[in-house]
Amino acid sequence: IDKQGEVSYKRVPTDALMGSIQLGIANSIGALANTPDRDILFKDFEVIENVAFPSSGSNTTPSHGYSDFHFKIYAPNAFRYFRRIFKIEQADFLNSICTQPLTELSNPGASGSIFYVSADDKFIIKTMQNKEAKLLRKILPEYYKNLNQNPRTLLPKFFGLFCYQSFGKKNIRLLIMNNLLPNSIKIYEKFDLKGSTYKRFASKVERAKPTPTLKDLDFNEEYKEKIMDYSMLMGIHNIDLAEAEIGLRTLDDECGPSTSKDRPQASTDARSSQMDLWKSLQRDFNTKYPHEEVRIAAKNAKGERLLIFLGIIDILQSYRVLKKLEYKWKSFFHDGDTISVQKPLFYAKRFETYMKETVFRVAIEECASKIRKNV
Ligand code: ATP
Ligand code: CA
Ligand code: CA
Numbered sequence: 001i002d003k004q005g006e007v008s009y010k011r012v013p014t015d016a017l018m019g020s021i022q023l024g025i026a027n028s029i030g031a032l033a034n035t036p037d038r039d040i041l042f043k044d045f046e047v048i049e050n051v052a053f054p055s056s057g058s059n060t061t062p063s064h065g066y067s068d069f070h071f072k073i074y075a076p077n078a079f080r081y082f083r084r085i086f087k088i089e090q091a092d093f094l095n096s097i098c099t100q101p102l103t104e105l106s107n108p109g110a111s112g113s114i115f116y117v118s119a120d121d122k123f124i125i126k127t128m129q130n131k132e133a134k135l136l137r138k139i140l141p142e143y144y145k146n147l148n149q150n151p152r153t154l155l156p157k158f159f160g161l162f163c164y165q166s167f168g169k170k171n172i173r174l175l176i177m178n179n180l181l182p183n184s185i186k187i188y189e190k191f192d193l194k195g196s197t198y199k200r201f202a203s204k205v206e207r208a209k210p211t212p213t214l215k216d217l218d219f220n221e222e223y224k225e226k227i228m229d230y231s232m233l234m235g236i237h238n239i240d241l242a243e244a245e246i247g248l249r250t251l252d253d254e255c256g257p258s259t260s261k262d263r264p265q266a267s268t269d270a271r272s273s274q275m276d277l278w279k280s281l282q283r284d285f286n287t288k289y290p291h292e293e294v295r296i297a298a299k300n301a302k303g304e305r306l307l308i309f310l311g312i313i314d315i316l317q318s319y320r321v322l323k324k325l326e327y328k329w330k331s332f333f334h335d336g337d338t339i340s341v342q343k344p345l346f347y348a349k350r351f352e353t354y355m356k357e358t359v360f361r362v363a364i365e366e367c368a369s370k371i372r373k374n375v
Contacts, residue, residue: 009114009127009172010172011169011170012164012166012169012172014104014114016066017164017172018101018102018116019064019065019066020053020064020066020069020071020164020166021102021116021125021162021164021174022098022102023053023062023064023066023071023098024051024053024069024071024073024162025094025097025098025162025176026094026097027053027060027061027062027071028049028071028073028076028162029090029093029094029098031049031060031076032076032077032080032090033090035077037080037084038077039081040078040081040144042141044075044077044078044081045075045078045137045140045141045144046075046137047074047075047076047077047078048072048073048074049072049073050070050071050072050073051070051071051072051073052068052070053069053070053071054068055067067166067167068166068167069164069165069166069167070164070165070166071162071163071164071165072162072163072165073160073161073162074133074137074161074162074163075137075161078140078144079158079159079160081144082143082144082147082157082158082159085147085151086151086157086159086178088159093123093159095120096118096119096120096122096123097118097123097125097176100118100119101119102117102118102119102125103116103117103119104116104117105117105124109314111129113126113127113129114126114127115127117179117183121179121182121183121184122178122179123159123176123178124176124177124178124179125174125176125177126174126175126177127172127173127174127175128173128174128175128316129173130171130173132173132175132316132317133161133163133173133175133316135316135317136158136161136175136316137161143155143158154310154311154312155315156177156178156311156312157177157178158175158176158177159176159177159178160175161174161175161176162174178311180233180235180309180311180313181233181235181309182309185237185307186237186242186245187235187237187309188236188238188241189235189236190233190234190235190236191232191233191234191235191236192231192232192233192313231312231313231314232310232311232312232313233310233311233312233313234308234309235308235309235310236306236308236309237306237307237308237309238300238304238305238306239304239305239306239307240304240305
């Protein structure tokens with residue numbers, strides 16, 4: 001933030017950066033629409049397009065009110081393919097990212113990266129270091145392979161990689177990913193789990209098994225020599241608390257301040273309307289996040305119903321760690337040689353089992369069926 005109160009990132013005012021990014025992305029998606037959708041070739045991973053955006057406009061770019069800039073698009077065909085695998089329509093993508101202002105996330109990590117969220121809450125744009133962008137480009141073919149075998153991966157979903165360059169300013173690399181934590185659903189607790197503060201070691205018995213379920217500290221020990229940036233991001237929505245809050249709000253709206261005598265009657269009415277509200281919340285939620293993000297129903301120790309969102313983030317720190325991480329997570333999901341490439345659901349199921357038996361002791365199924373009945 002400078003003396004005039006203008007917010008900037010690498011000396012580019014954030015408003016201009018946001019607007020320029022939107023122009024650049026819209027232009028690249030538009031250009032892609034003119035090339036036929038096809039399977040990708042190895043050389044597609046290495047493609048870098050570089051488009052000049054003079055403020056006066058050009059044959060292929062509109063005029064704009066920001067400084068002249070260049071916009072690099074990495075592996076456009078590969079990312080288009082990824083978006084297709086992740087069931088993101090090009091038009092929706094364009095609409096989400098480019099037609100409404102992006103908002104900046106207020107509590108990002110310590111690395112200095114900035115995060116933007118699309119207005120519809122579906123996408124996150126993260127600025128990244130050159131090193132991270134290089135690593136991502138290097139692993140694209142493997143990412144592609146993994147994606148084909150396991151489209152419901154817990155690894156981050158990468159939808160696009162770009163670079164903004166403006167004369168005399170530093171390059172700003174931008175990665176578009178899935179937003180794991182929807183704003184439309186209140187997240188009561190959020191964990192960025194690296195595990196270092198949890199006293200959790202696998203038991204000797206567990207370790208002796210062919211596929212031991214290792215715990216946070218095991219994980220730590222394995223990786224302590226290396227930079228551990230990646231983590232499991234976990235958001236917890238509390239269905240019962242949310243219902244109670246909606247109920248309270250409804251009570252206030254309907255009855256205003258009321259005597260304690262009136263309350264029981266009012267609360268029955270409130271409960272049915274709170275149910276309606278909850279249903280509409282769910283509907284809204286389902287249209288926004290159709291079966292894509294990992295959601296798990298659970299209960300906490302108080303017996304309150306929870307909805308848990310999770311995924312792995314911040315994985316582009318080191319290739320060696322990345323390989324190990326991938327292996328580690330895969331080893332949670334299947335028993336060594338019984339790898340099934342035909343059944344992507346298997347990974348999700350396997351993970352659910354792990355969560356059920358290891359992380360959450362309560363009967364998820366019982367809770368899930370209750371939720372199904374209630375919703
Ligand atoms: P550091 O390297 O210091 O850990 P970073 O700048 O690389 O930080 P991340 O670890 O990627 O940042 O993310 C920081 C925070 O931003 C996360 O803890 C989380 O709250 C939020 N965040 C990151 N990625 C996502 C995502 N895909 N969906 C929702 N929230 C996210
Ligand atoms: Ca991190
Ligand atoms: Ca990081």
